[in-house]
Amino acid sequence: MGKRKKEVIFLGVVVITLLAMLGIQQRQMKQYTEVLGRNVENTSNTAAAASGSAAGAKRQPVVYLTFDDGPSSLTEKYLDILKKHKIHATFFLIGQQVEEMPEIVERELKEGHEIGVHTYTHESCEIYASCQAYYEDVNKVREVLEKRFDYKPQLWRFPWGSANCYIHSYKEEIIQRLGEQNMEYADWNVSAEDSVGSPTVDSILRNVKKDAFRVKDPVVLMHDSGSNQATLDSLEAVITLFEEQGYRFETMSQRENCCHFGQ
Template structure:
């Protein structure tokens, strides 16, 4: 017959086993939680890091289906005689009213009329940097842009990087074609230009200072952008993402020049436009067309 002492020892041994098991379980759970938190922290860091990289690329990279020579990439030496513009004076301060300029590249297109309808619905004026298109198809769209009070600017005639940037003569020929098309179609002697790919593009095999000097001699001002919607990239953004891409950056600047596109394959841009306008208006922004009074936003300029 078991003594009371032996029974007590068994109970104590059982309690010790239970205590060890509880300790093991608690330790295992804590280790698992710490590992999970560590992994999540690492992943969050990587996500934020990737987002910063994407934000930077979205502002610098211009990828469009119109480019025929995307393979003609060159190194930074092509920018040796230009300098990166520092827009520190454009950083927003408390109390500033955001000045926002919606700009549409690559048109006219099958989406132009709908874009103009939306702008008219909200009584908003924008800027269209247009290319050379068939006047039988798009002649009325060039006219409508101007007739409805929007600013029309040049975005090259052909939008063919290899042709436009081959030499100063090639650039001048293309410039004259788009300038004359706009003048003859709308009566506007426009003095605003946007380089295909922006002034900081790395596709041109000729120094961008060559073309910048040419425009300066013509009395033409070129505009880049400091806010990118993301609709120029090969990534497919939803309408909400396009709006978010713009709204998170316009708060940074006194003057925001927003890069958008007027092309037949940019339906998401058209769908996002009403929400974007409403978001900007809720933010208290003034949405304006580019004029001679607009702060010039440029990525690079000629070294003096």
């Protein structure tokens, strides 16, 4: 074979080798680019998912409207407003009035509201005479609710709250005894102050606003009695106050932790 021919063959082999190497590099580059693209896409998807999870974790705030001292001559008007706004509230009832107005309690239950115990008489000298007296008083209301409405209340509220001076000597005992019946006491962290002095719509709104947005899961104390016309007149404004801030409304037993003073 001539020298010239050998050189041509050699150059051909070199060219073929170079082209093959170039092809391999191109394929590797394509594969690298595809992998990089997938990694970028996966990273973006992961970031988006994390962002979505973070957004989901930021839950909608919740408020709990509670009414003491009912049922009363005004209760059905309260219920009309709550129904209009598709809101469920918690009513802590007085046993004597339950027996006098059972049809109102039936409506409260039918419309999805929660019922709690607020003693039978609300007379401090009777209900707080001793641990046993208070225990019997709460159970009297519980039995009325169970027998008449087939309803087992999960909550009770001390008249004047769990920090009142009447129960200092037996507070822990009564909490334990009623706890054995699967009942828990419920305080509040926002008060409308609607049973003190001469409340007005303005004063009630002012009192609610004062604490409503500085506490987590606000539990609002209001009163449902025939003398609380100002509370009734302010209810829509109170509801709107929370609705405008994006709150939803639930009953007390739906709260993650029952509201106790000092917590």
